[in-house]
Amino acid sequence: MQTSTVELVLNADLNEDKEHVLWYKSKKFLIGVCVVATACVATGISLAVISANNTAHETHRAEVRASMSTPVAGTSWTLEAWGYKDEVKDDNYMVVVDMFDTSKSTIEKYQDEGHFVICYISAGTLESWRPDANTFPDSVLGLAMEDWAGEKWFDISKIFELEELMEPRFQMARDKGCQGIENDNVDCFINKCVSGMDKVDLTGYQLNYNKWLADTAHKYGMISSLKNAGDLVYQLVDWFDMVIVEECANYNECGLYKPFTQQNKGIFSVEYKTSSTAAKCSEAKEEFIRRKWNSDSTWKDCDY
Structure with missing residues (x-):
């Protein structure tokens, strides 16, 4: 059975739509990964800052006590x-x-x-x-x-x-x-x-x-x-x-x-x-x- 010109066009459009959907989903996934990664990096930086501040505070307190x-x-x-x-x-x-x-x-x-x-x-x-x-x-x-x-x-x-x-x-x-x-x-x-x-x-x-x-x-x-x-x-x-x-x-x-x-x-x-x-x-x-x-x-x- 021969495929008509109309069917070829429709199939081409469907394939294009599928590729577009896959591309769109991939883009959303990558954006999500970037958002999560950014949040993780930000959280890590915040925790590191808090830890550094705590360490500095305790070091200062130890120095105060040692001076007495x-x-x-x-x-x-x-x-x-x-x-x-x-x-x-x-x-x-x-x-x-x-x-x-x-x-x-x-x-x-x-x-x-x-x-x-x-x-x-x-x-x-x-x-x-x-x-x-x-x-x-x-x-x-x-x-x-x-x-x-x-x-x-x-x-x-x-x-x-x-x-x-x-x-x-x-x-x-x-x-x-x-x-x-x-x-x-x-x-x-x-x-x-x-x-x-x-x-x-x-x-x-x-x-x-x-x-x-x-x-x-x-x-x-x-x-x-x-x-x-x-x-x-x-x-x-x-x-x-x-x-x-x-x-x-x-x-x-x-x-x-x-x-x-x-x-x-x-x-x-x-x-x-x-x-x-x-x-x-x-x-x-x-x-x-x-x-x-x-x-x-x-x-x-x-x-x-």
Whole structure:
């Protein structure tokens, strides 16, 4: 059968249409590829810029922290973390804040203003309101703290389990820019903290745990402050960089902490009772202790 001229023309038109469609689809595909590629390149550039900015920021923060010296005996300070109200003054070099409750930006602000930032954690108890409280199983907990609702002692005989559970807190402190750690409640050994164990049983565990706390802070580039635990000062003064003490004047225990000032390490003390303030401040000055005292629920500094 012969093909007519009309059919040849129609077939030619159809073939041309198919080629046009294929070309159009190919063009759309190539345009799509280019758009996606451009977007990917732009995203990659944006991510690279963000990464570079973050790196530059962290480098700057590290330089700021490195430029600041470790607090020594006689250093002025502000206590925001606990107790009463206190004011961050320009001439108060050290500032103590709550590690969980204080933002990274606030810590950086204090450092930019020339303050050395110590971050408070309860290293010896579980506070039920903290965001990581559910990571601590009952097996590492001791007895409830007297007069402190929602708080239990750690069973410091479970030191290996506690080390694994506590290390993320040091990582968090490091990431926030804390320059040091105030380790609270590290005197379980003289309290009713673990059922069936007394001071003799617990002292060795306490020493080992406290040394681990200091070593771990140092591992993450921070200094470490002992809190109270006067009976262990001679064994721990070489591990810790300073000490924060509650009511040593009231209990006539300030002499227990003298090994710190003998190494030019700071003793920072607070007194909750306002009686005999002048005498207590005079005594603190003689012993190179930076003391605060309670005045109408506000921390006041002894004059130096």
